[in-house]
Amino acid sequence: MPHDGTSQGIIPILTKVCMDFIQPEINRYAEQYTSPEPPLLDRINHETYKSVHMPRMLSGHLQGRFLSMISKMISPHAILEIGTYTGYSALCLAEGLATGGKLITLDNNEELEVRVRNYFRESGREKVIDFRLGNALEILPDLPGPFDLILIDADKENYGRYYDLVIDKVPSGGFILADNVLWSGKVLKAKADKDTRAVREFNEKVKADERVEQVLLPIRDGIMMIRKN
Ligand SMILES: C[S@@+](CC[C@H](N)C(=O)[O-])C[C@H]1O[C@@H](n2cnc3c(N)ncnc32)[C@H](O)[C@@H]1O
Numbered sequence: 001m002p003h004d005g006t007s008q009g010i011i012p013i014l015t016k017v018c019m020d021f022i023q024p025e026i027n028r029y030a031e032q033y034t035s036p037e038p039p040l041l042d043r044i045n046h047e048t049y050k051s052v053h054m055p056r057m058l059s060g061h062l063q064g065r066f067l068s069m070i071s072k073m074i075s076p077h078a079i080l081e082i083g084t085y086t087g088y089s090a091l092c093l094a095e096g097l098a099t100g101g102k103l104i105t106l107d108n109n110e111e112l113e114v115r116v117r118n119y120f121r122e123s124g125r126e127k128v129i130d131f132r133l134g135n136a137l138e139i140l141p142d143l144p145g146p147f148d149l150i151l152i153d154a155d156k157e158n159y160g161r162y163y164d165l166v167i168d169k170v171p172s173g174g175f176i177l178a179d180n181v182l183w184s185g186k187v188l189k190a191k192a193d194k195d196t197r198a199v200r201e202f203n204e205k206v207k208a209d210e211r212v213e214q215v216l217l218p219i220r221d222g223i224m225m226i227r228k229n
Pocket of ligand 1: 057058059060082083084085086087088089090106107108109134135136137153154155
């Protein structure tokens with residue numbers, strides 16, 4: 001993983017390496033004309049790149065502001081996130097919660113627990129964010145719902161299973177967002193690895209599902225925005 005040993009300069013390099021199907025100059029321009037990250041999110045972004053494994057998993061500035069904006073448009077009472085990582089996207093989504101609303105976020109990485117809980121505490125939103133550690137496949141069947149907004153952003157292999165486990169917990173007019181549905185452009189490649197096949201199958205599954213309408217947005221690594229009819 002290339003980096004220069006400091007927090008400065010790491011993020012543009014990695015953005016270029018990992019999301020190279022969108023021109024880096026276009027990404028930078030889009031970020032310049034997008035509202036800045038709130039200070040805590042900027043810090044989480046930099047600290048994640050400095051000291052956490054696989055930092056490119058973090059949503060980042062542009063996508064984070066998009067998630068925040070979508071959440072503010074929906075003003076959800078209940079949000080579910082599958083794949084917390086360092087808490088960045090959960091905090092973006094939580095910005096749009098309706099008064100009295102709750103966000104549940106799931107992750108199975110115990111090593112990040114202390115860091116994530118600290119960030120949630122620092123945000124002042126720890127009372128509305130319910131962070132649950134464990135395998136999402138085991139937790140989801142027992143979550144009652146309904147959820148007005150769901151973000152699927154965990155292991156690609158299980159995207160189809162996550163979709164099946166949550167679709168009945170979304171009311172008519174509710175939304176599911178699924179991240180990484182362009183998988184760095186690999187969805188177009190003839191030779192596909194396991195994760196690429198899983199992402200393609202997920203995209204096909206959503207396309208074929210008459211209960212929903214959807215838009216595949218080429219933001220960062222691709223976001224499938226799904227609305228339950
Ligand atoms: C792409 S990262 C999430 C990034 C985060 N949403 C963000 O934008 O900042 C994916 C996360 O899913 C978690 N994950 C993978 N498989 C999981 C599973 N079966 N159950 C719960 N979490 C899982 C990983 O530990 C990782 O932290």
